Amino acid sequence: MRFRTVALSLTVVATLALAAWAGxxxxxxxxxxxxxxxxxNPYSGNASAYGTIGKVITAYFKKANEEGGVNGRKINFVTYxxxxxxxxxxxxxxxxxxxxQVAFVFNTLGTPTNSAIHKxxxxxxxxxxxxxxxxxxxxxxxxxxxxxxxxxxxQTEGKIYAQYILNNVPNAKVGILYQxxxxxxxxxxxxxxxxxxxxxxxxxxxxxxxxTDATIDSQIVxxxxxxxxxxxxxxxxxxxxxAIKKTHxxxxxxxxxxxxxxxxxxQVMKPVGSDASRGILTTQYLKDPTDPQWKNDKGYQDxxxxxxxxxxxxxxxxxxxxxxxxxxxxMVQVLKQCGNDLSRESIMKQAAxxxxxxxxxxxxxxxxxxxxxxxxxxxxxxxxxxxxxxWVLFGExxxxxxx
Amino acid sequence: MSAPSRPLALTVLLVLLAVTALLPFVLSNFRLxxxxxxxxxxxxxxxxxxxxxxNGQISLGHGAFYALGAYTAAVMxxxxxVPFLLTVPAAGVLCLGAGFLFGIPALRLEGLxxxxxxxxxxxxxxxxxxxxEHWTGGSQGLVLTKPDAPLGLRLTPDQWLYFVSLAVLVFxxxxxxxxxxxxxxxxxxxxxxxxxxxxxxxxxxxxxxSLAFGVSAGYTGVAGALSAGAIAFVAPxxxxxxxxxTFLVGIVIGGLASISGAILGALFxxxxxxxxxxxxxxxPWAIYGVFLIVFMYTMPxxxxxxxxxxxxxxxxxxxxxxxxxxGLL
Numbered sequence: 001m002r003f004r005t006v007a008l009s010l011t012v013v014a015t016l017a018l019a020a021w022a023g024x025x026x027x028x029x030x031x032x033x034x035x036x037x038x039x040x041n042p043y044s045g046n047a048s049a050y051g052t053i054g055k056v057i058t059a060y061f062k063k064a065n066e067e068g069g070v071n072g073r074k075i076n077f078v079t080y081x082x083x084x085x086x087x088x089x090x091x092x093x094x095x096x097x098x099x100x101q102v103a104f105v106f107n108t109l110g111t112p113t114n115s116a117i118h119k120x121x122x123x124x125x126x127x128x129x130x131x132x133x134x135x136x137x138x139x140x141x142x143x144x145x146x147x148x149x150x151x152x153x154x155q156t157e158g159k160i161y162a163q164y165i166l167n168n169v170p171n172a173k174v175g176i177l178y179q180x181x182x183x184x185x186x187x188x189x190x191x192x193x194x195x196x197x198x199x200x201x202x203x204x205x206x207x208x209x210x211x212t213d214a215t216i217d218s219q220i221v222x223x224x225x226x227x228x229x230x231x232x233x234x235x236x237x238x239x240x241x242x243a244i245k246k247t248h249x250x251x252x253x254x255x256x257x258x259x260x261x262x263x264x265x266x267q268v269m270k271p272v273g274s275d276a277s278r279g280i281l282t283t284q285y286l287k288d289p290t291d292p293q294w295k296n297d298k299g300y301q302d303x304x305x306x307x308x309x310x311x312x313x314x315x316x317x318x319x320x321x322x323x324x325x326x327x328x329x330x331m332v333q334v335l336k337q338c339g340n341d342l343s344r345e346s347i348m349k350q351a352a353x354x355x356x357x358x359x360x361x362x363x364x365x366x367x368x369x370x371x372x373x374x375x376x377x378x379x380x381x382x383x384x385x386x387x388x389x390x391w392v393l394f395g396e397x398x399x400x401x402x403x
Numbered sequence: 404m405s406a407p408s409r410p411l412a413l414t415v416l417l418v419l420l421a422v423t424a425l426l427p428f429v430l431s432n433f434r435l436x437x438x439x440x441x442x443x444x445x446x447x448x449x450x451x452x453x454x455x456x457x458n459g460q461i462s463l464g465h466g467a468f469y470a471l472g473a474y475t476a477a478v479m480x481x482x483x484x485v486p487f488l489l490t491v492p493a494a495g496v497l498c499l500g501a502g503f504l505f506g507i508p509a510l511r512l513e514g515l516x517x518x519x520x521x522x523x524x525x526x527x528x529x530x531x532x533x534x535x536e537h538w539t540g541g542s543q544g545l546v547l548t549k550p551d552a553p554l555g556l557r558l559t560p561d562q563w564l565y566f567v568s569l570a571v572l573v574f575x576x577x578x579x580x581x582x583x584x585x586x587x588x589x590x591x592x593x594x595x596x597x598x599x600x601x602x603x604x605x606x607x608x609x610x611x612x613s614l615a616f617g618v619s620a621g622y623t624g625v626a627g628a629l630s631a632g633a634i635a636f637v638a639p640x641x642x643x644x645x646x647x648x649t650f651l652v653g654i655v656i657g658g659l660a661s662i663s664g665a666i667l668g669a670l671f672x673x674x675x676x677x678x679x680x681x682x683x684x685x686x687p688w689a690i691y692g693v694f695l696i697v698f699m700y701t702m703p704x705x706x707x708x709x710x711x712x713x714x715x716x717x718x719x720x721x722x723x724x725x726x727x728x729x730g731l732l
């Protein structure tokens with residue numbers, strides 16, 4: 001009798017364990033000891049400055065694994081080069097999903113590249129999480145329930161500049177230079193929405209350029225001649241350097257609003273020189289690694305220690321290394337919240353259930369929040385002014401989700 | 404090719420074709436997608452090879468015709484809901500016309516000068532595409548719906564596209580073979596090898612050269628249209644200068660003036676960059692460069708040329724006669 005009871009309970013336990021194991025094995029890329037994550041990044045080609053993001057994420061997951069992984073599972077991070085070419089992204093992401101059988105895809109970089117796989121990911125019902133692009137279209141849970149962005153959108157940022165102009169610049173005349181694509185147009189739309197009815201009167205000129213142009217000098221001259229006293233500079237780093245230099249060279253002294261995309265001290269502000277860069281405004285949501293005010297900050301010190309140990313060849317002045325680190329931390333948080341249920345539905349559900357999550361390298365007061373209808377994780381930013389050496393934060397943290 | 408080996412060659416060809424037709428029922432959809440891309444590249448390389456390999460006109464701008472074909476198909480599908488299969492010949496005809504017209508001024512340019520003129524085409528096209536934003540979707544491109552197999556055929560979209568691309572490739576190979584083995588082919592090769600002698604023999608050099616340009620562009624346009632269906636997305640960033648150079652790499656590695664070389668070259672440009680990435684994430688293009696150099700040293704006539712030399716030896720044919728020039732297999 002006793003023996004039978006023991007045997008019966010053992011059978012029940014074994015069956016449950018087997019069921020649990022089988023349940024875990026249901027999701028591709030998830031085993032009892034591992035979760036496989038896919039990623040693409042331009043390690044080569046025109047956009048290869050972003051390559052460091054893939055490397056710093058790899059390093060962060062290595063750290064997480066050495067510390068025991070997430071809920072006992074190690075992260076197996078598979079990252080491929082797509083050279084910022086959409087067909088290559090399609091091929092590599094299909095390889096990740098269909099051949100490597102990853103559980104989900106994380107932080108794929110670029111707007112055209114992600115556009116190419118947007119539909120595919122949602123048809124396959126594979127989570128497409130925390131994309132490295134600020135386009136507004138990634139937060140559309142109704143039509144694309146498997147895709148979610150991460151950073152503040154370009155429109156959010158545009159609204160913050162609008163607010164600043166309305167409150168601080170009497171008789172503002174705004175001249176805009178933007179890249180002729182979704183990224184540039186999102187920024188302009190954000191500004192116009194923020195300015196509201198005043199937009200038509202305040203914006204005196206809009207100039208565009210193509211990402212393949214050699215120079216933007218003539219656009220800058222046109223903007224100066226329009227009589228604008230505010231320059232809204234929506235350009236990627238290469239053109240931001242040109243724009244700041246040209247503005248300085250022709251003696252135009254507007255209030256210069258530079259999009260966060262190009263706010264890198266190492267890649268943009270230092271190369272142009274302190275005379276040209278002093279007084280430029282931007283918005284920030286992450287701690288700038290070159291800013292001495294964070295020197296004794298716990299978050300910064302942890303990041304620096306991490307960089308030295310796991311990514312020693314990485315540049316500790318490069319804001320992209322803070323970016324990748326913070327995105328990877330958000331991802332780990334989602335996996336933690338999933339507990340033992342790593343089905344794709346559960347991963348999506350937890351990604352949409354981040355509540356006041358604090359990133360150590362985000363500015364104080366900035367919290368990550370998502371919900372079933374809110375697929376925009378970070379919606380807060382603060383303004384900063386360049387003093388010739390570094391960005392100096394000022395004013396309040398602005399929350400676009402509350403407007 | 405010597406006479407006794409002809410039935411053998413035909414058998415090998417038929418077996419290859421049979422295996423290729425069976426692959427979709429064995430391989431995963433992802434692998435099929437990769438092979439579909441190989442077929443598509445092979446069509447483009449076939450087109451470029453007619454121009455560069457047979458006719459001796461160097462083009463660094465075939466990525467532009469590929470883009471034109473892709474956008475023709477994409478705009479027709481996206482704006483007018485034209486079925487995918489109809490867009491492919493339309494793209495071919497449009498590119499044939501565009502290529503023929505471009506070929507007329509190109510007649511005045513030889514060798515490197517022509518290479519530069521076509522290079523400018525490759526540089527200009529991505530920007531031109533952005534300019535006609537209303538049609539092309541600007542730099543964000545157009546997201547397409549992957550074409551489904553017609554009703555009654557129980558195939559996945561990947562299997563269907565695989566068969567369509569394979570069928571188009573085989574058809575265009577037969578057309579190319581018929582075009583190149585006869586009078587036209589001889590005229591093209593004669594113009595390449597000795598233009599003055601060719602003119603003296605009564606070859607209309609201007610006509611054949613622009614014709615070669617047109618047909619070549621037409622082939623490449625068909626390939627572009629098929630790629631729009633297979634990738635289900637077009638964007639200007641996909642058709643940069645690098646694509647044109649990749650095509651040139653493909654025909655040289657595969658074998659100049661060789662039809663089968665197009666397939667071998669396509670396999671190279673599809674798979675070798677991926678292998679290079681598997682070997683080293685830090686410097687994939689350095690590894691790719693090493694592959695290129697090794698291939699050029701060991702197979703100076705391309706893979707097809709080397710394979711043919713080996714084949715010739717096997718069939719005890721006379722290997723001393725130059726096998727690569729004008730050879731068809």
